[in-house]
Amino acid sequence: xxxxxxxxxxxxxxxxxxxxxxxxxxxxxxxxxxxxxxxxxxxxxxxxxxxxxxxxxxxxxxxxxxxxxxxxxxxxxxxxxxxxxxxxxxxxxxxxxxxxxxxxxxxxxxxxxxxxxxxxxxxxxxxxxxxxxxxxxxxxxxxxxxxxxxxxxxxxxxxxxxxxxxxxxxxxxxxxxxxxxxxxxxxxxxxxxxxxxxxxxxxxxxxxxxxxxxxxxxxxxxxxxxxxxxxxxxxxxxxxxxxxxxxxxxxxxxxxxxxxxxxxxxxxxxxxxxxxxxxxxxxxxxxxxxxxxxxxxxxxxxxxxxxxxxxxxxxxxxxxxxxxxxxxxxxxxxxxxxxxxxxxxxxxxxxxxxxxxxxxxxxxxxxxxxxxxxxxxxxxxxxxxxxxxxxxxxxxxxxxxxxxxxxxxxxxxxxxxx
Numbered sequence: 265x266x267x268x269x270x271x272x273x274x275x276x277x278x279x280x281x282x283x284x285x286x287x288x289x290x291x292x293x294x295x296x297x298x299x300x301x302x303x304x305x306x307x308x309x310x311x312x313x314x315x316x317x318x319x320x321x322x323x324x325x326x327x328x329x330x331x332x333x334x335x336x337x338x339x340x341x342x343x344x345x346x347x348x349x350x351x352x353x354x355x356x357x358x359x360x361x362x363x364x365x366x367x368x369x370x371x372x373x374x375x376x377x378x379x380x381x382x383x384x385x386x387x388x389x390x391x392x393x394x395x396x397x398x399x400x401x402x403x404x405x406x407x408x409x410x411x412x413x414x415x416x417x418x419x420x421x422x423x424x425x426x427x428x429x430x431x432x433x434x435x436x437x438x439x440x441x442x443x444x445x446x447x448x449x450x451x452x453x454x455x456x457x458x459x460x461x462x463x464x465x466x467x468x469x470x471x472x473x474x475x476x477x478x479x480x481x482x483x484x485x486x487x488x489x490x491x492x493x494x495x496x497x498x499x500x501x502x503x504x505x506x507x508x509x510x511x512x513x514x515x516x517x518x519x520x521x522x523x524x525x526x527x528x529x530x531x532x533x534x535x536x537x538x539x540x541x542x543x544x545x546x547x548x549x550x551x552x553x554x555x556x557x558x559x560x561x562x563x564x565x566x567x568x569x570x571x572x573x574x575x576x577x578x579x580x581x582x583x584x585x586x587x588x589x590x591x592x593x594x595x596x597x598x599x600x601x602x603x604x605x606x607x608x609x610x611x612x613x614x615x616x617x618x619x620x621x622x623x624x625x626x627x628x629x630x631x632x633x634x635x636x637x638x639x640x641x642x643x644x645x646x647x648x649x650x651x652x653x654x655x656x657x658x659x660x661x662x663x664x665x666x667x668x669x670x671x672x673x674x675x676x677x678x679x680x681x682x
Contacts, residue, residue, distance in 0.1 A: 287506030315497025318571030386454035422467030431481035
């Protein structure tokens with residue numbers, strides 16, 4: 265580590281992280297520290313984001329791209345730069361103001377298309393290739409300049425590329441990534457092996473996956489290159505202490521998006537029903553206590569985490585749907601997921617433990633969290649309740665009564681939760 269604690273910009277960077285990745289839970293505090301350590305290092309060039317679907321890995325990738333840009337600056341210059349950052353919605357950085365950063369989702373791409381998007385295409389490389397086209401590594405290293413002239417921030421950072429769902433990339437293309445991650449030569453499609461068309465990338469590569477990559481999804485030699493640093497992105501189930509705060513942010517983002525959409529329609533459509541839509545904009549109804557309480561009881565690890573929560577809130581606020589109907593119809597992202605079932609206590613501690621806090625207190629916090637997740641899942645799934653009641657040889661009504669008891673906590677004199 266390059267004396268990251270002495271970096272003059274670290275306080276300003278930490279403040280931006282707090283704004284973009286809010287919360288006080290141990291899980292998100294650990295994530296912020298991991299991101300801060302990586303972005304504070306001028307030589308750290310490969311980062312893997314691990315976390316469940318919808319947890320916000322792409323949001324964090326943009327944060328990393330931003331902080332890599334400001335890390336070398338003077339404190340005052342960094343502060344000004346961060347204050348001028350533009351956002352999409354509540355906490356997602358607007359890519360138009362980050363020309364040195366390029367992202368590509370690898371899921372569902374045809375292999376030939378992925379090849380062209382990653383490495384670029386020479387004119388005449390195949391039928392239909394009538395023009396030259398840069399790949400994501402070239403775009404990032406030049407600041408997305410079509411003429412190849414480097415943007416100042418691209419010169420400074422070398423460019424930042426985010427490859428989402430690296431495990432979905434075909435094996436042949438994984439092999440072609442190896443030299444890119446080692447600072448070696450690569451070529452546009454159609455220019456392979458021609459020294460005149462040799463390219464190199466010396467910037468930062470961020471990869472992400474919701475699945476374990478050591479199971480054979482990624483070649484071992486590529487895996488060793490993308491795991492220079494690892495940041496664990498917690499799902500919503502690991503951040504229930506932050507739920508109210510996160511819900512506030514989601515609600516603000518949804519309301520802001522609705523107002524922006526109405527304003528845009530007001531500008532471009534001459535026959536818009538302005539009386540209706542302006543009244544709609546002025547009378548947006550926020551979530552009430554019952555809706556918020558119901559959303560807090562959902563096992564969001566099965567329904568898309570923050571992404572799923574955002575979609576649900578949008579339906580409730582934008583479409584005026586009742587929370588009961590929205591929750592009942594939540595799509596299952598991971599139907600077989602049981603919180604805590606695949607992660608023992610040790611594995612969970614390795615994910616969320618906070619430096620400087622005692623083991624006993626952290627173990628108890630994880631135990632409480634797992635218990636709450638179990639209760640939430642049983643409340644939301646009648647089939648699981650029936651199965652557990654049958655296993656315990658009690659009625660479903662008795663089980664429901666015991667679930668209510670499971671939610672009660674008493675505070676002992678030493679602060680222990682029961």
